[in-house]
Amino acid sequence: MTRFxxxxxxxxxxxxxxxxxxxxxxxxxxxxxxxxxxxxxxRGVFDFVKVIANSESTVLxxxxxxxxxxxxxxxxxxxxxxxxxxFVAVSCxxxxxxxxxxxxxxxERGAFTNAIKERPGRFELAxxxxxxxxxxxxxxxxxxxxxxxxLQTRTVERVGAVxxxxxxxxxxxxxxxxxxxxxAEGAFREDLFYRLNVIPIQLPPLRERSEDxxxxxxxxxxxxxxxxxxxxxxxxxxxxxxxxxxxWPGNVRELExxxxxxxxxxxxxxxxxxxxxxxxxFQKTAGAQPSVMSDPEHPAGVSLDDRIREVEANLIxxxxxxxxxxxxxxxxxxxxxxxxxxxxxxxxGLGHLEHVAPDVSPAATPSxxxx
Amino acid sequence: xDLHARIQLVLGRLRPYLQADGGDIELLDVxxxxxxxxxTGKCAGCPSAHLTLHVGVEMAIKExxxxxxxxxxx
Numbered sequence: 001m002t003r004f005x006x007x008x009x010x011x012x013x014x015x016x017x018x019x020x021x022x023x024x025x026x027x028x029x030x031x032x033x034x035x036x037x038x039x040x041x042x043r044g045v046f047d048f049v050k051v052i053a054n055s056e057s058t059v060l061x062x063x064x065x066x067x068x069x070x071x072x073x074x075x076x077x078x079x080x081x082x083x084x085x086x087f088v089a090v091s092c093x094x095x096x097x098x099x100x101x102x103x104x105x106x107x108e109r110g111a112f113t114n115a116i117k118e119r120p121g122r123f124e125l126a127x128x129x130x131x132x133x134x135x136x137x138x139x140x141x142x143x144x145x146x147x148x149x150x151l152q153t154r155t156v157e158r159v160g161a162v163x164x165x166x167x168x169x170x171x172x173x174x175x176x177x178x179x180x181x182x183x184a185e186g187a188f189r190e191d192l193f194y195r196l197n198v199i200p201i202q203l204p205p206l207r208e209r210s211e212d213x214x215x216x217x218x219x220x221x222x223x224x225x226x227x228x229x230x231x232x233x234x235x236x237x238x239x240x241x242x243x244x245x246x247x248w249p250g251n252v253r254e255l256e257x258x259x260x261x262x263x264x265x266x267x268x269x270x271x272x273x274x275x276x277x278x279x280x281x282f283q284k285t286a287g288a289q290p291s292v293m294s295d296p297e298h299p300a301g302v303s304l305d306d307r308i309r310e311v312e313a314n315l316i317x318x319x320x321x322x323x324x325x326x327x328x329x330x331x332x333x334x335x336x337x338x339x340x341x342x343x344x345x346x347x348x349g350l351g352h353l354e355h356v357a358p359d360v361s362p363a364a365t366p367s368x369x370x371x
Numbered sequence: 372x373d374l375h376a377r378i379q380l381v382l383g384r385l386r387p388y389l390q391a392d393g394g395d396i397e398l399l400d401v402x403x404x405x406x407x408x409x410x411t412g413k414c415a416g417c418p419s420a421h422l423t424l425h426v427g428v429e430m431a432i433k434e435x436x437x438x439x440x441x442x443x444x445x
């Protein structure tokens with residue numbers, strides 16, 4: 001297992017103040033708790049973080065929910081020369097427009113109802129350090145203007161204040177959506193996008209790096225069996241196989257939660273299929289090919305015809321299996337005429353599926369047991 | 372295809388994993404809109420397996436067979 005090596009060998013970084021709007025976290029961040037994994041894409045991300053950590057430029061971290069945007073932001077901060085100053089993380093998703101303004105920029109006493117005393121904003125709290133604005137894609141347009149001005153002038157004005165306060169903050173942002181798409185739709189300001197996207201980092205979804213799953217499972221089981229005061233238990237190959245095939249829509253966070261739950265509930269001497277939340281077995285398996293849609297810079301072209309044929313073949317295969325190879329029933333399931341189905345089967349060369357018993361075993365059912 | 376066979380088909384997606392670990396799930400009875408299953412082998416007596424499988428299996432079966440109303444784990 002490879003862990004991220006802190007290039008500055010720091011220890012005992014001061015605990016970062018955290019926004020009330022985010023979860024309690026898992027104690028002080030430590031670079032030792034970061035698992036790099038074996039996938040080339042994640043190694044690339046971590047190598048890149050070492051390169052850009054000490055830059056003062058803004059970083060835009062894009063990735064689906066649960067892919068580790070805040071972890072990467074934390075890692076950048078703790079690898080930078082700002083690491084002895086605060087790291088402040090704030091999610092812009094659940095705050096209303098007026099709340100975002102007072103949360104980020106602070107307010108003066110009496111600026112609005114309930115503003116009974118003055119309060120510094122997140123920018124001021126992060127002074128000298130790093131501010132991570134997560135869910136930047138949820139910031140409303142009017143607020144984007146104000147954010148842009150702060151980034152340009154490096155000063156903030158508290159709500160209700162007359163003077164501007166200079167701040168020295170490195171800004172990192174996180175987005176679950178591709179901001180370029182939002183720019184094209186007119187939902188995100190182009191000038192702010194360029195200001196934020198000086199250094200882009202893309203985090204892959206877990207289903208596109210399933211080779212990292214065994215290492216992550218080992219890491220989380222160590223953590224959660226230990227917190228329950230138990231010895232680490234061996235994991236059966238069937239469980240690992242199911243984990244590898246499940247598409248993990250909630251990414252690493254979902255995997256971590258599953259591991260935590262298993263560590264809390266498993267009472268046998270190894271982690272077996274019966275110990276695992278059963279939804280993992282019933283989901284459609286992760287596609288062999290990464291989704292093109294999630295990668296706007298996909299280098300290779302995609303054949304629309306091939307992809308449509310693929311979808312068609314999958315659906316027909318499913319319908320034939322579900323109806324025991326009976327074409328009339330399969331046609332009814334697919335809401336097409338029987339003759340239409342027949343034509344498609346011929347066209348796609350799926351004749352072999354017509355009268356076979358349903359194949360219910362996963363393609364790579366583990367034949368070995370135990371470790 | 373009758374209800375019994377359709378439930379077996381859904382259970383069949385889980386079964387290879389359970390069997391690989393020395394367990395199994397048996398469909399005992401289908402009556403009306405209720406089905407009864409039982410865990411056998413390794414996981415038979417485990418309260419955690421009982422609970423984690425019940426929720427997941429019931430969800431998966433209901434998703435594919437909407438007319439099934441209740442799954443009982445004996």
